[in-house]
Amino acid sequence: MLAVSTEMTLIILLTLLTGGYDSPFRLYVLNPVLIAAGSLSLYFGWSLLLSYIGIVIAFCYLFLNSANKSFAAAVLENGNLFLALVLTLIVMQMVARIKRQREEANARTKETLEQIKSLYHIVETSSQHDFMNIGQVITDYVVKLTKLDKALFWFAKKSGEPAPESRQTGWHQEDELFLFSELEKHEHEWRLQRDPVFKSLPGLGDFLLMPVRMSTRFVGMIGVKLEFAEGLEGRRWYIQQLMFLSELSAIILERHELGVIENRLIITNEQNRIADEMHDSVSQSLFGIVYATHSLKQTWRKLPDYQLEEQIDLIHESATKVAKELRITIYSLSSKKSGGPTWLGMVRSHLKSLSRLNDVEIELKITGDDFSLPYPYHKALFRIISEATGNAIRHGAASRVEVELSLKPKWIRLSISDDGTGFDAALLHIESEESTGGLGMKNMQYLTQSLGGDFQLSSSRNAGTKILILIPVGTAELKNA
Secondary structure: OHHHHHHHHHHHHHHHHOOHHHOOOHHHHHHHHHHHHHHOOHHHHHHHHHHHHHHHHHHHHHHOOOOOOOHHHHHHHOHHHHHHHHHHHHHHHHHHHHHHHHHHHHHHHHHHHHHHHHHHHHHHHOOOOOHHHHHHHHHHHHHHHHOOOOEEEEEOOOOOOOOOOOEEEOOOHHHHHHHHHHHHHOHHHHHHOOOOEEEEEOOOEEEEEEEEEOOOOEEEEEEEEOOOOOOHHHHHHHHHHHHHHHHHHHHHHHHHHHHHHHHHHHHHHHHHHHHHHHHHHHHHHHHHHHHHHHHHHHHOOOOOHHHHHHHHHHHHHHHHHHHHHHHHHHHHHOHHHHOOOOHHHHHHHHHHHHHHHHOOEEEEEEEEOOOOOOHHHHHHHHHHHHHHHHHHHHOOOOOEEEEEEEEOOOEEEEEEEEOOOOOOHHHHHHHHHHOOOOOHHHHHHHHHHHOOOEEEEEEOOOOOEEEEEEEEOOHHHHHHO
């Protein structure tokens, strides 16, 4: 604004010193007018133009009016120029307004897409396996959505079963215990609460808290620490966001509990089915073999050789039949032996589809066998591979991705590297600390840590990205036991 004002002042002086109305430099005024209308505020543009018109008319009327024309006649004589300048200012300000609206719409669209993507990450991260970290995922997303510095997810104690750990984003670790102990003091109040509540906690500041309720029970509280300058309109927006996240959290938690119940029912039904099959076939045949051998033990000395041989052949035939039935039952339970889809087969199929859809070369190298690998490892590894390869294609614009998976009895090693654009890994670490970065990397870290593993990331601009994950087999079962 200072530069444009200075330019306008110099143009006015140049115009007045070179003939006023008849100056060959009078059209130079279009430059500052166009800049003010297109880039600066509405009031500044009009102030600039009206100042120019007023100064030029007044000076020319008072000092250069050799023909003694009236003030109105002087204005009318140069009206075309002034009218052109006014219309130019109006048109440019309309164009600038349309441009700003378009930029705002694009920004809102981009933000909405990022939020939808983040919601997908939240729902995907809420698997049974990394369930204890769901509070951290939610608080990270609250900070990302509200643009505030501090958020929390406090879980009430649950009798009988372990509840997820209360989590926070933005506080120092030494303040975390004090924060959750203060919230725990008001547990009875929170359980009765159904609407958003503003609460001032001693030594911590002002909070906006929202209860999280499943259809069957109270879960806990989601909250943000409010800034001093937040107005009423800003607080209303925070309330809307927390209400939405509260419902989303309740859905995720309910989904998890239903999934646990469903898994238990599936296991129970499968156990009953196997027991019935074993009882109806294998058990009966084994009972027959036991009875026959017991009878033969009592009478074999009295039997002629040919009858003894017949009895032994009959027992052998029955034992062979039992072994065959047992083998059939085992094969029906094993997708690897029955020819059904295996986990490694699903990984290969997914990467092949991803490669074909995006015209990207994806090379998969696997050593070892996943047959004895527990289900939680299958689920987490699949999602890590899917997330990392998807990031390499979407964000890194990679043309080649290499996935190396080594499965050993005690260790899993997963390496994913690409030739994409890469990024500043140090900057990503800073964004992660400030909770301003994306949730994709955090989700992979959560999944790895939930299995007791180590997550390593190396990347630099124009040099691709490499992710290395080392996971000890069995740690997750011991931790969740």
